[in-house]
Amino acid sequence: MISRRQFIKSGTAAAGVALTSGSVLAQGEKPVVAVAKGKPNEIVKKAVDALGGIKKFVKQGDRVVIKANMGFPNPPDWSTTTHPEVVKSIAQLCLDAGAQRVILIDNPLRDAQMCKEKSGIGAAVKGMKGVVLAMLKEEKFYKPTQVPKAKELKSVAVTKEVLRANCLINLPTAKSHSATGVSLGIKNLMGLVWDRSAYHNKMELNMAIAEQLYIMKPNLTIIDCVYALLTNGPAGPGKTVELNTVVASTDPVAADSYTVGIARWYNRDWKGSQVKYIKNAYELGFGEIDVAKMDVKKV
Amino acid sequence: MKIKTFRRSVQGVTFTLFIILFLFTVYPFARIVPVKTFLQLDPLVALVSMIGSRAIIVPMLLAVLLFILTLIFGRFFCGYICPLGTLIDINNFIFFRKLKKKESKDPKPNRNIKYFILIGVIAASLLGADLLHFFSPMSIAPRTFTLILFPPVIWFLNFVIDLIRPLALNMGFDGLLQFSFHRPYFENSIPTLIIIVIILVANYWRKRFWCRYLCPTGALLSLVSRFGIFKRKVTDKCSSCFRCMSACDMRAIDEEGKNTILSECTLCGNCVEACKQKENSIGITSFGTGKNNSALLVDRRKFIYSAVTGIAAAATIKGGIHNENNIKGRFVRPPGSIPEADFLARCIRCGECMKVCKTNGLQPANLESGFDALWTPRLKPRVGACEDKCNMCGQVCPTQAIRKLPLEEKLYAKIGTAVIDRRRCIAWEQNKLCLICDEICPYDAIEFRITETFTGPFKRPFVLEDKCVGCGWCEHKCPINGRAAIEVYCIGEERFLKGSYITEQKKKMREVKETHESDYGVDDLGSGGEDLVKPPTKTPDDAGKKETEDEPLPGGFILDE
Known part of the structure; x- marks a missing residue:
């Protein structure tokens, strides 16, 4: 245990490799981060268009998995769940791009039917042909998967649908979190996993979260900041702020890191590199953490 | 139409209705569908829960309707409506149809047992103890459905769905990729299983054994059923072949074959069917008891014996250590439960709240709580928690042992x-x-x-x-x-008979x-x-680093960046 932590901290061999792979990314093009502001039903399209349009991610006949945050039976303005308008517009974009099926997935903490109902997402996607709202609350929907490269997350059961999908879109809401500081894109991937309690009682949480990217790196991350929950996350009720923004990027680390800077979490200013799981993901080479090295497109 | 056919059809309709209402005992339909109608019909449930808790329970007043109807038409409830009766009939049709068991002329054992039970149950309720759950069909039938029949059915359906799921997904039916019924589990279902098995198997020995000998609801209805307008009529040509007596499920025909024991007759029509001379018919006669009709009734000594037994049973239950412990607070009760003593007297252990509970968290209490709280609903959070935006248990409770709270009130009702x-x-x-x-x-x-x-x-x-x-x-x-x-x-639980759970202080706390x-x-x-x-006494690296803002922080941030 001790030696592993020091191993990571001191930046020896493995970390060095990770850093170089990170810098390889950085040497290429700057990761594009699209920040769209406006009405909840318009901003998703604006942001995706700034990244090159939905067709870049979704091809004709694709199976698209959208990991929205639908884990709590709270109204959208609590910002504990993804805003229904945002969910609806991305699902519609995928369908327009010719997706054969759009599957909205979460493993909700609370009762599935209640979450569907009270978050407004159930009503928002009702009647959309080709959209399946899947609240996967049973183990049979998950497949145990080995993560050979991981230090903490050696094996984990993930949704079968994610392994089957052509495209994974990560659609979290921006909120504070009492264990990880903030809960954004990479943290949101925990909703595709069956036994989350192992993250808390068997692994180092912040590293395990980052290591999820080995097996389910989203093709596109869109962070819903229509509202952001600044305190008392992840369940709320806490102080919220209406930002009417979405942050989108193909780089999961960049999207998260940029979003850390757009609100004053716990009444303070933060940088992405101050959030452990984002920093861990960066060190493992999954993307860019420095906002100065991102190509931020405000639309 | 033959009377028997008519009865079978009515039984089919009411039983189907019972099952439909049972299946609708689920969030959110329980709010609009009158799922507890059958339970409200039972006059004994109404009587005992009202006496036990010394209160008028308004929803249970529907039982008066059945009482009046029985007064007019006779004991039709047992033959036509009672779901437990129908369950027994179905069981007999499947397993005991070919059984040619001759009814002995002597109707033994004494069918007065059910009156003893009735008197015992009522006497116990005077002392605030509820014995109904062992004897009332309206407690046994829904509880059997909830605890015994429902879980395996759901398990089986899920099993079938799991079998066809891969095929369906390959064929593009993606709606099925997440479909699975929420599976219910119940603790302590074995005693209920034993009761229902005894009720069903006893029919091997006597048809409708339960209804004849034990059912106190039937006993209560039989007290007034003899005044009903429908009665078995026998003409003078009767040759006393006793076919009708053998056919009668309730053995409501006396030794001579001509007299009807009206308190027992459920108007089933088997006698008409069996009559060789086709001379029996159930037709309208005048009111009152005629010469050819008789009734069973317990004599005074037996009345006193039964009352004493009931009181003794109540005293055993109420005087035991379990009762003391239950009243002091043992279980986490569903939100809106009335104070424990009243709760125990009112709750008929029908299991409706456990059926409707969204998360399966309401579980029947077992014998650790004594007979006093057996099968009462308790929240077992390890199985399922109380979903804050659901108030179904209060909506379905027929005796209002769990109050029908609006959602807003329920959010403030502290259960522990x-x-x-x-x-x-x-x-x-x-x-x-x-x-x-x-x-x-x-x-x-x-x-x-x-x-x-x-x-x-x-x-x-x-x-x-x-x-x-x-x-x-x-x-x-x-x-x-x-x-x-x-x-x-259940520390700090709030149990009110009436009044609001919302206070200004609580509201302020939630802001x-x-x-x-x-x-x-x-x-x-x-x-x-x-x-x-870290060594045990060392403070964190960032200790002493002063921050101007006062918002406390979770871990997950790195402060010295």
């Missing part, structure tokens, strides 16, 4: 308080970055504070008892194997505060899981 077992909690004992109880709490009643223990300073959970309502989500999700490290006890006033400062912040390797 969570207690952290610090020796089992991994944040307390093992310095693990676990916050699931805080994450899940719908009422924001868990707070993390930096606390110094032998293993050093770390972020550890505390329960804010003023905010906690005891819903049990923390206990349900606690990642500790076996018993949770945070458990709900979201602009700045978090708490008793620890940011410089106390432990840096999460990495403290695991």
